[in-house]
Amino acid sequence: MVPVPEAPLLKLRGISKRFGAVQALDGVDLEVGVGEVVALVGDNGAGKSTLINVIAGADPADAGVIEWKGRPVRPGSPRDAQRLGIATVYQDLALxxxxxxxxxxxxxxxxxxxxxxxxxxxxxxxxxxxxxxxxxxxxxxxxxxxxxxxxxxxxxxxxxxxxxPEAVLLDEPTAALGVEQSALMLNLVDQLRERGSGVLIVSHHLSDVKAVADQVAVLRLGRNNGFFDVRTASQEQIIASITGATDNAAMRAGPAWP
Structure with a gap:
């Protein structure tokens, strides 16, 4: 008997979000597995923080499906997300x-x-x-x-x-940190993975992505523009996907990062 694959911890399908005339997210898909670190990257205005807010229940999606452990959920507030087992650390820290x-x-x-x-x-x-x-x-x-x-x-x-929590969302956790503090933060991400937590980390620093991520999801203008395996994709491939030099890039093998 062929075993049934385990459902991802967190799965997004066709997530869309509009603010007035601005389409912030348009049909975004994403998966985060148990004990997996996924980096969410993209240029300013790509929709990264909006997607974090949707998952965290701070700004519910207009359309699309969020699945938690294989079942559809709709977190309508941060407390709803926390009850599911999703924790969020925002860039402004909210202290x-x-x-x-x-x-x-x-x-x-x-x-x-x-x-x-x-x-x-x-x-x-x-x-x-x-x-x-x-x-x-x-x-x-x-x-x-x-x-x-x-x-x-x-x-x-x-x-x-x-x-x-079983899933942790980190919005630019190293943006305001020095080299030593950033290293400690990335070590913490490794600890979370070892404990079996799924981690979604937003970052502008591809060096941080290389250090801790298993997969990279690229957003461009509110849409998916590439999924990459950190072990096989080149930094140039990911940058091309971020800037739009390569549109709708598929996950594919390539030279390892130096």
Whole structure:
């Protein structure tokens, strides 16, 4: 008996989204498997962040189907996506700068005991999470406003991983980071893959894509314009697909990246 292939963790079919006269997404397809890292790339205005918002429930699609573990779903809000097991870290991080690290990590999911906030338990769990992921901040009780860009990114990711999501969406996670901090972030993506999480990472940096991604999906003007296997596609092929030098590029073999 031939085994039935396992359904992708996340699958998008024909996703479209319009804002007034602007067609931001037009029939976009995408798949993210269990323990797979997919890089979503494209020029400015290609529709990458809009697609992230659709999956995260922040801006539901006008048309198309989202499948989660093989069944159709329609996340109408970020909370809907979180209940499914989808966590999102946005480029602006969406942190409350006047709150400390613990307050931000548990924002909206505070732990209570006898009707009061259990600050001791939240601090313990926050420290355990940071230690498990090899993430560092100077203090769990320092206001987020006093942290560096990399440390703020750490807080945002810790908050996203609090509920142990099965899929993680990362919108330009290394855009504001230095070389060392970017390396730590990419190491975290590797850890997520090893834990079996599906990761969709938006990035302008093809070096980051090469370092962590298994597959690359290119968007151009709101449409799919190429799917590539990082192991076999050349950097030139992907750049040509991003710029439009090659339209509707299919996944295909090519010289490995240098």
């Amino acid at each position: 409350c700068e006047n709150l400390d690290v613990v307050g931000n990590v548990f924002l909206g999911h505070e732990v209570h005991h006898a009707g009061l906030l259990d600050e001791v338990e939240m601090e313990r769990r926050a420290r355990d999470m940071l230690d498990a992921l090899a993430l560092r901040v100077p203090s769990l009780r320092v206001p987020v406003a006093a942290l560096t860009s990399g440390e703020r990114q750490t807080v945002a990711i810790s908050r996203a991983l609090l509920r142990q």
